[in-house]
Amino acid sequence: MKHIGIDLGTANTIIYMKGKGIVLREPSVVAVENGGKRAVAVGREAKLMLGKTPGSIKALCPLRDGVIAEFDATSAMLRHFFKKVSGNTIFSRPKVIICIPYGVTEVERRAVEDVTLEAGAQSVALIEEPVAAAIGAGLKIADARGSMIVDIGGGTTEVAVLSYGGIVLSTSLRTAGNELDDAISAYIKKKYNVLIGDVTAETLKKNIGSAHPSFDRGVMEVRGRNLLNGLPAIINVNSAEIREAMGDGIRTIVEGIKTTLENTPPELSADIYDMGIVLAGGGALLPGLDMMVTHHTGIRTFVAKNPIDCVAHGIGRVIESGQLSDAVTFRTR
Numbered sequence: 485m486k487h488i489g490i491d492l493g494t495a496n497t498i499i500y501m502k503g504k505g506i507v508l509r510e511p512s513v514v515a516v517e518n519g520g521k522r523a524v525a526v527g528r529e530a531k532l533m534l535g536k537t538p539g540s541i542k543a544l545c546p547l548r549d550g551v552i553a554e555f556d557a558t559s560a561m562l563r564h565f566f567k568k569v570s571g572n573t574i575f576s577r578p579k580v581i582i583c584i585p586y587g588v589t590e591v592e593r594r595a596v597e598d599v600t601l602e603a604g605a606q607s608v609a610l611i612e613e614p615v616a617a618a619i620g621a622g623l624k625i626a627d628a629r630g631s632m633i634v635d636i637g638g639g640t641t642e643v644a645v646l647s648y649g650g651i652v653l654s655t656s657l658r659t660a661g662n663e664l665d666d667a668i669s670a671y672i673k674k675k676y677n678v679l680i681g682d683v684t685a686e687t688l689k690k691n692i693g694s695a696h697p698s699f700d701r702g703v704m705e706v707r708g709r710n711l712l713n714g715l716p717a718i719i720n721v722n723s724a725e726i727r728e729a730m731g732d733g734i735r736t737i738v739e740g741i742k743t744t745l746e747n748t749p750p751e752l753s754a755d756i757y758d759m760g761i762v763l764a765g766g767g768a769l770l771p772g773l774d775m776m777v778t779h780h781t782g783i784r785t786f787v788a789k790n791p792i793d794c795v796a797h798g799i800g801r802v803i804e805s806g807q808l809s810d811a812v813t814f815r816t817r
């Protein structure tokens with residue numbers, strides 16, 4: 485039977501398998517038929533259906549702001565992913581370590597355990613996400629020295645200060661990748677009277693977005709619907725416009741980091757000043773975000789290697805070491 489680690493994110497689900505590394509990376513999206521429980525498409529395939537499905541099929545993101553919003557859809561999605569990584573044999577029920585955001589309620593924790601077992605796991609252990617992200621980013625979290633990790637995902641940005649292997653304090657912001665996408669849609673609607681879809685907004689962010697003016701990433705042609713005459717529209721949008729659209733969101737993230745620093749005990753903030761701030765999660769890929777954080781905090785800021793995979797790699801290291809750290813709690817079916 486297999487040991488696997490799961491980063492069950494609002495935007496992406498990533499699975500690490502013992503001895504193999506990352507074996508699955510898929511959007512956390514499920515398409516269900518007629519409000520039923522049966523998933524007609526999962527992951528990448530389902531994400532392509534977002535905003536395009538006929539009435540009888542609904543493509544949805546079953547996680548919201550880091551926690552499970554749709555239990556059955558999450559379970560169906562995980563079941564599908566388990567089959568995929570085990571070569572479609574349903575006989576080997578995996579032993580799972582899965583992450584939960586820091587500071588979730590007992591009910592939300594329980595839902596993650598239940599959904600994992602329901603999806604076919606033999607046992608489930610929980611690890612706190614900022615701890616996994618820090619391990620995955622290569623921080624020596626067992627040290628006495630304080631460190632700061634900022635994980636910018638789809639639904640939330642988690643700012644955490646760690647010391648002696650545990651979380652000293654953490655701030656969770658609802659401003660993250662999805663909100664930046666929404667801000668881009670709103671900007672284009674206001675400026676051009678054109679409505680664009682969520683996927684188009686995300687593509688603009690990834691292709692020509694940046695957080696700092698030193699990155700000019702050119703122009704992109706986008707298609708949407710003209711709100712004045714209802715007809716299809718094609719417009720050209722440039723990098724500076726996307727940066728302007730995301731300005732408030734970026735400022736909120738930087739302010740969240742500053743507030744967390746202000747609340748950090750002085751000895752630890754001195755450590756963070758020496759060691760720097762590490763950015764993880766897909767949002768960390770936005771060019772110039774590290775520069776913005778450095779500019780506003782005066783602290784050197786780095787983007788972790790493969791930031792989208794940080795949490796999964798962190799769980800992977802726990803699995804490979806064979807010893808469940810203090811950060812992990814355990815339940816068997």
Ligand code: ADP
Binds near residue numbers: 767
């Ligand atoms: P989660 O943990 O919530 O599933 P991820 O860490 O997988 O989230 O990050 C997903 C977010 O990162 C999405 O909002 C996505 O648009 C964003 N993202 C991914 N790649 C890039 C990129 N190159 N530039 C900016 N944002 C990105």
Ligand code: MG
Binds near residue numbers: 491494637765795
């Ligand atoms: Mg995440």
